[in-house]
Each structure stands twice: as C-alpha cells, then as structure tokens.
Amino acid sequence: MTAPSRPSRVERGDWQTPLELARQVSRLAARLGARPSSILEPTCGKGAFLTAAAEVFPDIPARGFDIDPGHVEAARLALAGAPVDVLLGDCFEVAWEDVLAAMPDPVLVLGNPPWVTSADLGALGSRNLPPKSNFKRFRGLDARTGKSNFDVSEWILLRLLAALRGRDFRMVVLCKSNVARRVMEHVAHEGVRVSGATYRIDARGAFDVATAAVVMTLAATPPPSGPPARGWAVFDSLDAEIPRRTMGVHGGRIYSDIDRLERTQGLEGQCTPAWRSGLKHDCAPVMELEAKDGALVNGLGERVDIEQSVVFPLLKGSDVANGRRPGRRFVLVTQRSLGEETRTLQDQAPRAWAYLVRHEEKLDVRKSSIYRDKPPFSVFGIGPYTFAPYKVAICGLYKKFSFALVEPHEGRPVVLDDTCYFLPFEARDEAEAVLRALQSEAARAFFEARVFWEDKRPIGKGLLQSISLEALVRSG
Structure with a gap:
C-alpha cells in the first residue's frame, strides 16, 4: 500500500x-463507565481505535x-473476524443521523478526528472541507460564507x-485542547445536557507535534433533576x-478555573490605564542594535553610526521575564505616533535616514x-505611551505571571518589543504601587481563573485588560 503523499497527509x-x-x-x-451497545469511529484511519x-469491549x-x-x-484486514464494519466515506458527507439510527444505545464514539484547520486546507488548495454553514452561530461566523477559520475536528465533533x-x-x-474548550462553550450555549472532562496527553510523544492535546470525554446526562454540573474536570494524565x-x-465565556473565578469576580472591570503592546518592526537585523x-x-554585523535621538534602549520579552536590565540591546524608532510621516527623518536624523534607505x-x-x-x-505599537519613563510590563509568551518594573536607562525611556504588554506611568511611585497590586495573591487568583x-x-491584552486596578488596589 502506498503511503499518502505529504500534501494529502496534511490535508x-x-x-x-x-x-x-x-x-x-x-x-x-x-473506567468511566462506558457499557456500549454499539461503537462508532467517524475517521478510523487504519483502525487503531476499532x-x-x-479488545476492551469484545x-x-x-x-x-x-x-x-x-x-x-488496512483496517478491514486488522479487524478480520471482529463484529466491525469499516466503510469508505467522507466524514463531511456521511449522513450521520442515518448511520446512528441503525446503532443501538448506548453509543460509544471513539477516535481522533483530523488536527487541521480550514485555513490550512485553504492554503493547500484543498477541497476536502465541510460545507459552508453557520455551524457556530454564537461565535459570530459569517452565516452566508462560513469563511472564518476553524478546526476541522471541531466541525466533526459538533456535527456528531x-x-x-x-x-x-x-x-x-x-483533540487539541483549544478544540475541547470550544466544544465546551458550544454545549453550554446550546443547552446540550452533557457532562465532560479532559485528560492531558503527550502529543509530541504520540504524534511528534508541538501542540497541547487532550482526551475529551462527553456523556449524555438525563433531564434535569437538580442543579447542573459546575463544569468540566481537568486531569493531568489519562x-x-x-x-x-x-x-x-x-x-x-469559558474560564480555566471556576473555583478561583467565584472568588475573584469582584475584580472584573476595565483596566485603567490601558495595557499597551510593545513595538513591532518585523526586521530585527536592521532595527535592533x-x-x-x-x-x-546590527544583526548583519555592521557598525551603525546614527543619531541618538532615534535610538532607545530595548528590552525583549525574554529580558522582562527573566529580570534582565537594559543596556545591551537598542532599537531604532522611526516614529513617535502611529502613521506619523517618516520622511522628516531626512532633516532631523539624516544618518539614520541614510541607514534605513541603505537597507530599504x-x-x-x-x-x-x-x-x-x-x-x-513604519513601525507599530507606537504612541506616547511607548516613551513613558516608567512601565509595569509582562511577557505574553511565558507561562508565568511575572510582572516587572521597567525604569529609564541613562535618562532614556526603555522600549519593549511586541511580545510584551505594559502599563505606562509618569511617576515611579505610581508604577510601584500598581506592580505590588499585580503581584498580590488576589491578582494571581484572578488571572489563574482565566488563563x-x-x-x-497565554497572556494576552484581553486577559490583562479584564482586571480593574481600582478594585484590585481596594481589595488589598
């Protein structure tokens, strides 16, 4: 049997x-209590789950x-003699209601639907896509075109x-962890009565892919006889x-820890001042020094002689997360506000302009x-806040809540890169007070309930912006 080509495998x-x-x-x-009368594997591949x-349910x-x-x-050969029918069928086209009508309850659905997104398939020019539909109304998909990106496995699971x-x-x-979360949101929104849980697996060890994955379990629950289940249990292993x-x-909205949520709801609000993103330039070999x-x-090994007025000390996300001081890295900043005309540099910083033109x-x-x-x-993530002398910053890529105070370096405001988020301040004492509040146990519980x-x-602007600093300071 010929192995699928790489594009076919990805598709x-x-x-x-x-x-x-x-x-x-x-x-x-x-172990969870499945006693099926029939078993379905919607995308069975070579038959591992069947x-x-x-073996487990003879x-x-x-x-x-x-x-x-x-x-x-291959699946038919592996399962010869077992009470298993293996059929050729596109999971997007199979009439699942008709299939299930012939299968007695309780039904056990096992499997591993494809880990690929509609955007991936579109980029490959694939036609192996589900029909366009508004299958996720509550998430704002365009009902007419179905153009928004989604995981194919999510579509299959919601269809089933x-x-x-x-x-x-x-x-x-x-499935991927984020697919399980979206399924959870869907059943909550649609009022589907199911109980659920997730069990973390090692996707790298099993599939050599760097993604967070789980075994998601769902079970139908009888009509309500009491309060609904509080949520989905999250287990660290099978x-x-x-x-x-x-x-x-x-x-x-989905929360990662509803116990902490209940303790921290009083801290929800709009953060003031607003969290800002760091500078985005997308050309480190030229812009970073x-x-x-x-x-x-510069990153090309060239000595760079340009005006100090456009050079600022730089801290990258790894510097912020690891408590490093500024002074080793610098960045060329071409604007003071978003969309500002840069050609003024020809007069104000002619050596910098010549350097940029040379690397145009x-x-x-x-x-x-x-x-x-x-x-x-042009650069992005730029504004008056970029040049605030004091900042309370955090790196969005690291898996820890590690807030840091960023102070001027040799009289110059420190610029942060676009993996960072920060609050700008004019006064040091104000920045220090906010830093203490964000390092408190109340703030940690708030963020842990939502991250x-x-x-x-994992740490994005939406998460950071959802805490009220006023309420947080008051609670301390």
Whole structure:
C-alpha cells in the first residue's frame, strides 16, 4: 500500500493514532463507565481505535469510516473476524443521523478526528472541507460564507453531537485542547445536557507535534433533576484520578478555573490605564542594535553610526521575564505616533535616514499587511505611551505571571518589543504601587481563573485588560 503523499497527509490531518494510545483511551472509557451497545469511529484511519475497542469491549458491534481507500483496506484486514464494519466515506458527507439510527444505545464514539484547520486546507488548495454553514452561530461566523477559520475536528465533533441529540451516548476522543474548550462553550450555549472532562496527553510523544492535546470525554446526562454540573474536570494524565481544576462557562465565556473565578469576580472591570503592546518592526537585523566594544552593531554585523535621538534602549520579552536590565540591546524608532510621516527623518536624523534607505529592500519585504500603504520604515505599537519613563510590563509568551518594573536607562525611556504588554506611568511611585497590586495573591487568583497556559501566547491584552486596578488596589 502506498503511503499518502505529504500534501494529502496534511490535508486530511492524517497522523495515525498509536495502538497503545488507542488502548489507553478505550480503557479510560471503560473506567468511566462506558457499557456500549454499539461503537462508532467517524475517521478510523487504519483502525487503531476499532482494534483497541474490540479488545476492551469484545463482541460489541462497531462501525468505522474513512476517506482513504488504503486505510479502509488496512483496517478491514486488522479487524478480520471482529463484529466491525469499516466503510469508505467522507466524514463531511456521511449522513450521520442515518448511520446512528441503525446503532443501538448506548453509543460509544471513539477516535481522533483530523488536527487541521480550514485555513490550512485553504492554503493547500484543498477541497476536502465541510460545507459552508453557520455551524457556530454564537461565535459570530459569517452565516452566508462560513469563511472564518476553524478546526476541522471541531466541525466533526459538533456535527456528531447534533446527530446524537436525544441519544444515550458517550464520546471519548483525542483533540487539541483549544478544540475541547470550544466544544465546551458550544454545549453550554446550546443547552446540550452533557457532562465532560479532559485528560492531558503527550502529543509530541504520540504524534511528534508541538501542540497541547487532550482526551475529551462527553456523556449524555438525563433531564434535569437538580442543579447542573459546575463544569468540566481537568486531569493531568489519562491515569489521573483527581482533577487538577475545573473549567466552566459563565456568562458565555469559558474560564480555566471556576473555583478561583467565584472568588475573584469582584475584580472584573476595565483596566485603567490601558495595557499597551510593545513595538513591532518585523526586521530585527536592521532595527535592533547591540552594544559591543563601545559601538552599536546590527544583526548583519555592521557598525551603525546614527543619531541618538532615534535610538532607545530595548528590552525583549525574554529580558522582562527573566529580570534582565537594559543596556545591551537598542532599537531604532522611526516614529513617535502611529502613521506619523517618516520622511522628516531626512532633516532631523539624516544618518539614520541614510541607514534605513541603505537597507530599504529588507524593510520593504516585511510580510505583514499592516505596513502596506504606510510611510516608509513604519513601525507599530507606537504612541506616547511607548516613551513613558516608567512601565509595569509582562511577557505574553511565558507561562508565568511575572510582572516587572521597567525604569529609564541613562535618562532614556526603555522600549519593549511586541511580545510584551505594559502599563505606562509618569511617576515611579505610581508604577510601584500598581506592580505590588499585580503581584498580590488576589491578582494571581484572578488571572489563574482565566488563563489557559497551553495556548501559544497565554497572556494576552484581553486577559490583562479584564482586571480593574481600582478594585484590585481596594481589595488589598
């Protein structure tokens, strides 16, 4: 059998689940109380989950579907003699209501839907996409075009949940952590009565991919006889018996820890002053300079002699997170406000202008569309706040709440890069008071209730902006 080509593999999210992992997931389903009368694997690949399910739930009839004829053939050979039907079918086109109508309750859904986004597929020119529809109304998708990006696995899981409405079922599937969260938001918004939990897995070890992934479990719950479940338990591994925390949806928004949420709701509000992003230039070899042997040297190894009026000390996110002092890195700042004309540098800083013109080709090929139709050598994340003498800063990339006070260096305000967020202050004592408040246990509990550390940039402006400094200072 010929292995799928790389584009085909990417298009279909075709990373086969190791059989041992499929066995662990199937055993988890049994441990959680699954006693199925039928089993469904909507994207079965070469049959790892169907094989594992046949071992853990012997003699239970199962059905599997896959779009790849080679995979279907391999699964049929692996499951010869088991009560399993493996069928060729595109999960986007299968009439799941009809399939499930022939399967007795309780139904157990196992599997690992493709880990690929609609944007990935569009970039590949793939036609292997679900039909455009407003399947996530509450998240503001364009109902007419369905153009917004989404995970294919999310579409499949929500499609199956719709087909299972009113049925006695349990779903135990692999997915990215953020997909599990969006499914959780969906069922809360739609009022689907299910209980759920997530169990963290090692995606790098299993699939050699650098993403946060979980086993998501869902089970139909009977009509209400009491208060609804508070949330979804979050377990650190498939073997864990005690959850580390409980996620929950409140007011249409998902929270990472609803116990901490309940203790910190009084701190919610709009932060004043507003959090700002650091400087964005997208051309470090030209724009960033390093102090070496009494001179400034750019990333190309060139000694740079330009006016000090456009050179500012720079702290990058790693510097802020690790408590480093300014003085080693510097940055060329071409504007004082967003959209400001840069050609004035020809008169105000002619050596800097000549330096920029000399490297014009490198600056002109910056990929981000934000530079299009802007003055030459423009930067972003720029404004009066950039030049505030004192800042309380944090790096958005690090998985810790480590706020730092940034002070002037040799009389010059320190500029932060675009991995940082900061609050600007004119007075040191005001900045110090805010820093103390943000380092308090109350602030930590507030942020921990709302952060998802598995995200690529877990600390974002929206999270930081959601705390009221006034309420926080008052609480201390």
